[in-house]
Amino acid sequence: MTAPAPIADSTLAREARNQADEPQSHVARFGRDEPLMMDCGTALAPWQLAYQTYGTLNADRTNAILVCHALTGDQHVANDHPVTGKPGWWTSFVGPGRPLDTDRFFVVCANVIGGCMGSTGPASTNPDTGAPWGLDFPLVTIRDMVRAQAMLMSRLGVEDLFCVAGGSMGGMQVLEWAALYPHRVFAAMPIAASARHSAQNIAFHEVGRQAVMADPDWRGGRYLEEGARPRKGLAVARMGAHVTYLSESALHRKFGRRFQGRDAPTFSFDADFQIESYLRHQGITFVERFDANSYLYVTRAMDYFDLADEHGGKLADAFRGTRSRFFVMSFTSDWLFPTEESRAVVRALNAAGASVSFVEVESDKGHDAFLLDEPDMFAAAKGFIDGAAAARGI
Amino acid sequence: MTAHQPPPLVSAAPAPGVAPRKDHLLLAELVTPSARILDVGCGDGALLALLRDRTGADGRGIEIERDNVAACLARGLSVIQGDADTDLADYPDDAFDYVILSQTIQATRRPREVLEHMLRIGKRAIVSFPNFGHWRVRVDIALRGRMPVNETMPYTWFDTPNIHFCTIRDFVGLCEIVGARVERAYALDGRGEPVRLPLPWWAWNILGEQGVFLLSRS
Structure with missing residues (x-):
C-alpha cells in the first residue's frame, strides 16, 4: 500500500484498508494481456479477484460450486473474517453436511469486481497513478462481476460449474451467469433475488x-x-x-x-x-x-441490473434454450426482493421451457432470512442440490 | 439418490419399497415414453417420480403446499410452489405432451378454466377425480342423508379442500363444454383397478370410485 494509513483510523479499519490490495485470500491476477471487458466500455487491466475455496475439486472437475455474495458480503463465506474475526457470512449454507456440502463439492467464492476485500475496485491502487482508484474506477455492472468470475473459474480449470448459488445481489449474479454462460451452469440457485432492481430499491x-x-x-x-x-x-x-x-x-x-x-x-x-x-x-x-x-x-451495479433489458426486453429470452436446472427461492416477509420478483423469474423460465423449481419460504425475518437459520430453506436447498448431484452423477 | 449420500432432511422423502398407487400405475400406462409432463397439484411427487422412473418422463410439477414442494425437491423433481387456479396462465401453449391433474380438480376454484388451460398447455390432458356418482355416495346421501366421508373422500363437509365434486357424467359434460375429445376413459373400482367390463356411462357412473380421462383438443 502506498498511501499512509490515516492516523484516525482504528486497527480494524487499517486492516480493512490493507485487504484492498493485499488480501488474506487467494488472488487471481490478470495482466495487461487479459483485460476485463466491462459494460461501460473500459478494458480493465491489470486486475485481480480475491477468492476463497472450500472442499476439493474432483478428478472430472464436475463438482465445482460458485457462491456469489451479496452487496456488502465478500469471499469469506465459510471461514472467519480476516478483519472482523467473525464467522463467514454463510456458514449455515456452506460446510460439511450443509446444503453446499464441502465434503462433496468444491466451493469457490470471489469478492466481486468493484469490491474492497482484495478484488480490484475503487479502494485498490491504480497502477497507473500509484494512488487509490477512487471515482476514476470504471462503473461496474452485475454482468462485469460475472465475466470476471467466469475468467477466474477458467483460471482454476473449471469450465463447467455444477452450481452457481447466491442470495440478493448474489442471486442477480446467478441469473446473469445462467443467461450469459448457460453451457457452463448445470444448476442455478438464485435466492431472494430478482431479474431487475426495482424503482423502490x-x-x-x-x-x-x-x-x-x-x-x-x-x-x-x-x-x-x-x-x-x-x-x-x-x-x-x-x-x-x-x-x-x-x-x-x-x-x-x-x-x-x-x-x-x-x-x-x-x-x-x-x-x-x-x-x-x-x-x-x-x-x-x-x-x-x-x-x-x-x-x-x-x-450502482445492482441499480443498473435489468436482465430482460439485456435481452430485448423479454426476460424469457434471457433463458431461451437453457439446459440448466433452476431453483428459485423467496421469503414471505422479504419486501426488498418480494416473492413477486422471484415469480417473474419463474414465469420467464417456464416460458423458456427451463427446468425450474420454486419455493416461498415462510419467515418473518425479511430479506436477511437467506443469511439466517431457516430450516425450510436448508431442507429445500439440500433437496435441490442432492437431486441435481444425482442427475449429474456426482 | 446413491447410498453414500446423507439422507434428505425432509421427512416426506421418498420411501423406497412403498408400492406405487394403482391409479398412478394406470396413468403411467397412459403416457408415451420420454414425454414432457406437467403434474398440476403434484403432492409429494410420487406420481412424477414414478413417471420419471418407469417412462423416462421429463416431469414438472405445481404444488400449493410448501412441505410437499420440499419433498419433491428431495426426489430430484422440478416443482413450483404455486396454485393451479392462478399459475397455469403463465405457461406457454403446447409446452407439454401431457398435463396431468390427479385427484385435484375437485379442489380447484375454477375447474373449467383449469381444464381449458391444461388443454392449451399440453397436447393432451389427463384428469383423475373421485366420482361423486359412486353408489356409496348415493347411499350416503339418499339413505343416510349425510355427505359421504370415506377413504376416497376423507374430509367432513365443513373442513375440506374439495369444493367442486362432480360425477363421471358431470365431467363428460364439462369435456363437451370446453371442446375436449375423450380419447380414453376409465372408471376405477375401490382397489384402484379399472372396471374392465364393457358398460355404458351410467353404469360406470355408479360403479366407479374414480374417473380417469385422457383428453385432447377436438
Missing part, C-alpha cells in the same frame, strides 16, 4: 449514496489520499439499508419499543430505544470493514 440505494457523498469527509471520493473517511455518511447509509433487510414483525419481535439501558425517555436525541442503539452499532461496525466508494459502486 434504486431509491433506497440513492438515499444511501447521497448520505455518503454528503459527508464532508468523502472529499469528492478522494478521502483515502487525503487521510479522511466518510464514516458518518457511510454509517447512515448502512443504517437505512439495514432496515430494508429486516421486516416490521422481526423488528417488533427483536426490539419492540424497549428502551436501551434506561427506564424512561431522556427527552433528548440520545439512543433511547434499543432499535436506535442497534442501528447505530450496525452503522459503526460496517464503516470499519467496508470502503465507502465501493459501496457506491456496488449499489
Whole structure:
C-alpha cells in the first residue's frame, strides 16, 4: 500500500484498508494481456479477484460450486473474517453436511469486481497513478462481476460449474451467469433475488449514496489520499439499508419499543430505544470493514441490473434454450426482493421451457432470512442440490 | 439418490419399497415414453417420480403446499410452489405432451378454466377425480342423508379442500363444454383397478370410485 494509513483510523479499519490490495485470500491476477471487458466500455487491466475455496475439486472437475455474495458480503463465506474475526457470512449454507456440502463439492467464492476485500475496485491502487482508484474506477455492472468470475473459474480449470448459488445481489449474479454462460451452469440457485432492481430499491440505494457523498469527509471520493473517511455518511447509509433487510414483525419481535439501558425517555436525541442503539452499532461496525466508494459502486451495479433489458426486453429470452436446472427461492416477509420478483423469474423460465423449481419460504425475518437459520430453506436447498448431484452423477 | 449420500432432511422423502398407487400405475400406462409432463397439484411427487422412473418422463410439477414442494425437491423433481387456479396462465401453449391433474380438480376454484388451460398447455390432458356418482355416495346421501366421508373422500363437509365434486357424467359434460375429445376413459373400482367390463356411462357412473380421462383438443 502506498498511501499512509490515516492516523484516525482504528486497527480494524487499517486492516480493512490493507485487504484492498493485499488480501488474506487467494488472488487471481490478470495482466495487461487479459483485460476485463466491462459494460461501460473500459478494458480493465491489470486486475485481480480475491477468492476463497472450500472442499476439493474432483478428478472430472464436475463438482465445482460458485457462491456469489451479496452487496456488502465478500469471499469469506465459510471461514472467519480476516478483519472482523467473525464467522463467514454463510456458514449455515456452506460446510460439511450443509446444503453446499464441502465434503462433496468444491466451493469457490470471489469478492466481486468493484469490491474492497482484495478484488480490484475503487479502494485498490491504480497502477497507473500509484494512488487509490477512487471515482476514476470504471462503473461496474452485475454482468462485469460475472465475466470476471467466469475468467477466474477458467483460471482454476473449471469450465463447467455444477452450481452457481447466491442470495440478493448474489442471486442477480446467478441469473446473469445462467443467461450469459448457460453451457457452463448445470444448476442455478438464485435466492431472494430478482431479474431487475426495482424503482423502490434504486431509491433506497440513492438515499444511501447521497448520505455518503454528503459527508464532508468523502472529499469528492478522494478521502483515502487525503487521510479522511466518510464514516458518518457511510454509517447512515448502512443504517437505512439495514432496515430494508429486516421486516416490521422481526423488528417488533427483536426490539419492540424497549428502551436501551434506561427506564424512561431522556427527552433528548440520545439512543433511547434499543432499535436506535442497534442501528447505530450496525452503522459503526460496517464503516470499519467496508470502503465507502465501493459501496457506491456496488449499489450502482445492482441499480443498473435489468436482465430482460439485456435481452430485448423479454426476460424469457434471457433463458431461451437453457439446459440448466433452476431453483428459485423467496421469503414471505422479504419486501426488498418480494416473492413477486422471484415469480417473474419463474414465469420467464417456464416460458423458456427451463427446468425450474420454486419455493416461498415462510419467515418473518425479511430479506436477511437467506443469511439466517431457516430450516425450510436448508431442507429445500439440500433437496435441490442432492437431486441435481444425482442427475449429474456426482 | 446413491447410498453414500446423507439422507434428505425432509421427512416426506421418498420411501423406497412403498408400492406405487394403482391409479398412478394406470396413468403411467397412459403416457408415451420420454414425454414432457406437467403434474398440476403434484403432492409429494410420487406420481412424477414414478413417471420419471418407469417412462423416462421429463416431469414438472405445481404444488400449493410448501412441505410437499420440499419433498419433491428431495426426489430430484422440478416443482413450483404455486396454485393451479392462478399459475397455469403463465405457461406457454403446447409446452407439454401431457398435463396431468390427479385427484385435484375437485379442489380447484375454477375447474373449467383449469381444464381449458391444461388443454392449451399440453397436447393432451389427463384428469383423475373421485366420482361423486359412486353408489356409496348415493347411499350416503339418499339413505343416510349425510355427505359421504370415506377413504376416497376423507374430509367432513365443513373442513375440506374439495369444493367442486362432480360425477363421471358431470365431467363428460364439462369435456363437451370446453371442446375436449375423450380419447380414453376409465372408471376405477375401490382397489384402484379399472372396471374392465364393457358398460355404458351410467353404469360406470355408479360403479366407479374414480374417473380417469385422457383428453385432447377436438
